[in-house]
């Protein structure tokens with residue numbers, strides 16, 4: 180955990196330990212770990228001299244923050260009205276089947292977290308699926324299968340390389 | 347100094363006071379839930395609603411957060427205000443039927459039915475406990491978490507915070523847990539038993555001296 184504290188402290192120092200930057204700090208921590216670890220929140224509270232509950236309150240207020248570990252790729256599938264009409268339900272079912280998880284859950288290998296959202300502002304391209312920062316439009320079950328398997332392959336081979344480099 | 351009119355009476359008061367405090371100086375009692383002397387005004391419950399009249403128009407404002415202004419005309423007990431307050435208490439009761447403070451208030455206001463679905467949440471989110479802990483105990487052990495319908499008062503990670511001084515103040519100040527209504531069954535979401543058993547007295551000849559005082563603060567001569 181020592182390591183983790185250091186990373187968090189670097190992030191905090193980047194913002195000059197300012198009270199106003201709690202959200203920015205949490206965002207950076209979240210992009211580092213894909214979620215907000217408890218230790219990190221404690222370090223933030225201590226360094227900014229804020230009561231822990233205030234930091235915790237901010238972390239629970241925004242949907243973008245997660246206190247539960249999340250997968251490497253965050254999948255946001257739009258089930259908004261337009262996407263629904265254009266077939267979001269079969270798309271969602273397909274993603275669930277491919278990953279074996281329900282919405283709001285994370286795969287065991289920590290690769291994917293699935294979330295549903297209500298409109299991403301690109302209705303004309305619905306159903307929309309966002310993986311990380313990448314938008315994929317006009318999703319059909321077939322396309323989803325292909326996209327997800329591409330991500331799986333890429334991630335697996337990357338992880339594999341990392342292990343080899345590590346040893 | 348600013349001069350304003352509350353319920354037809356002119357009053358001069360220092361700038362920076364709130365309408366609620368100014369009315370209090372005149373002996374006019376405005377019901378409140380989330381206001382507490384010594385804590386910062388919060389404006390969450392809206393029970394302290396008053397009518398502000400301006401150029402033939404009027405608006406409803408929470409008096410605990412409304413600063414006095416020169417020439418302001420305030421009605422603390424107009425038809426519109428009473429109606430709005432009743433609705434608010436009704437809504438609050440629907441989420442906290444066991445609060446004696448709320449039941450008493452409902453009984454004082456003459457509410458005779460809760461028309462909303464009752465869902466006991468045990469908290470009206472008035473923020474008194476949170477402000478008490480932070481401002482009076484300098485502790486900050488509790489706070490609001492989540493948002494919208496899942497907003498609630500909690501400690502961080504659901505563990506007793508190091509900062510907590512075990513003063514018990516948060517429980518003491520809470521309008522919901524402080525005095526729980528012990529009535530077994532509520533009729534239409536209402537109890538008001540204790541209030542109804544001891545009817546509020548009125549003077550032998552009521553001159554309507556303190557119409558705006560409401561039964562709670564009515565003085566019998």
Ligand code: SF4
Nearest residue numbers: 479510511513514516
């Ligand atoms: S008991 Fe603890 S949490 Fe409650 S007001 Fe006192 S210090 Fe705050």
Ligand code: SF4
Nearest residue numbers: 469470472473475520
């Ligand atoms: S717990 Fe009580 S004092 Fe605290 S916000 Fe809820 S109702 Fe108000």
Ligand code: FES
Nearest residue numbers: 257259262298299
């Ligand atoms: S409804 Fe899906 S992008 Fe608008």
Ligand code: FES
Nearest residue numbers: 389391392394410
């Ligand atoms: S007392 Fe004014 S809003 Fe609660």
